Amino acid sequence: MNHPSTPPPAAPQLNRRTFMMSTAAGAGVAVTPHAAAAPDAPPTAHAGTQPTQVSVNGQPHALMLEPRASLLDVLREQLGLTGAKKGCDHGQCGACTVHLDGRRVASCLTLAVKADGCAVTTIEGIESADGTLHPMQQAFVDHDALQCGYCTPGQVMAAIACVREGHATSDAQIREYMSGNLCRCGAYAGILEAIREAAPQMLHREGLRHA
Ligand code: FES
Numbered sequence: 001m002n003h004p005s006t007p008p009p010a011a012p013q014l015n016r017r018t019f020m021m022s023t024a025a026g027a028g029v030a031v032t033p034h035a036a037a038a039p040d041a042p043p044t045a046h047a048g049t050q051p052t053q054v055s056v057n058g059q060p061h062a063l064m065l066e067p068r069a070s071l072l073d074v075l076r077e078q079l080g081l082t083g084a085k086k087g088c089d090h091g092q093c094g095a096c097t098v099h100l101d102g103r104r105v106a107s108c109l110t111l112a113v114k115a116d117g118c119a120v121t122t123i124e125g126i127e128s129a130d131g132t133l134h135p136m137q138q139a140f141v142d143h144d145a146l147q148c149g150y151c152t153p154g155q156v157m158a159a160i161a162c163v164r165e166g167h168a169t170s171d172a173q174i175r176e177y178m179s180g181n182l183c184r185c186g187a188y189a190g191i192l193e194a195i196r197e198a199a200p201q202m203l204h205r206e207g208l209r210h211a
């Protein structure tokens with residue numbers, strides 16, 4: 001029976017904050033009330049969470065994390081750094097590559113609490129303060145080393161590490177040491193050209209030498 005004078009029940013309100021809280025909870029990330037409202041306030045202990053101090057792109061963060069939360073989920077869903085991508089979430093595609101104390105890691109396989117006391121660098125943290133692209137980013141642009149771009153942040157972070165490791169001295173070596181980063185668009189030729197071009201620029205800029 002219809003009652004025109006009776007207002008319909010109110011629909012549940014979903015704003016950005018409630019959405020983020022439910023999304024983060026579903027991904028196993030502990031988002032404390034403190035973390036959502038005031039990132040610089042002292043972290044609040046919650047049962048099952050662990051205090052973690054981590055520097056991300058030079059910014060210190062004091063977090064309370066569930067021990068099972070991956071570094072990738074914390075970066076993307078708690079810190080809002082969505083450059084690192086979730087491709088496979090199983091350590092097989094490289095889309096989530098970031099640097100942990102200067103070494104490349106698959107952030108989907110890295111527990112965030114293991115980054116306690118460490119420095120993390122993501123794709124958001126490699127350009128200069130004035131906005132100038134990192135030489136590797138610029139080389140990817142110059143050589144059309146991407147199509148959809150989904151794998152690109154991971155490719156760039158892996159490529160930078162590849163050069164610093166001294167593993168970019170030949171095309172064969174670049175292919176081998178970039179083999180953990182997959183590109184479903186098949187932009188491998190451009191990626192190889194980009195690394196080949198950026199390597200000497202990086203080495204000069206950072207004062208490094210190939211072995
Ligand atoms: S998302 Fe981490 S390796 Fe694929």
Ligand code: FES
Pocket residue numbers: 145146147148149150151152182183184185186187
């Ligand atoms: S550019 Fe599309 S997956 Fe690599």
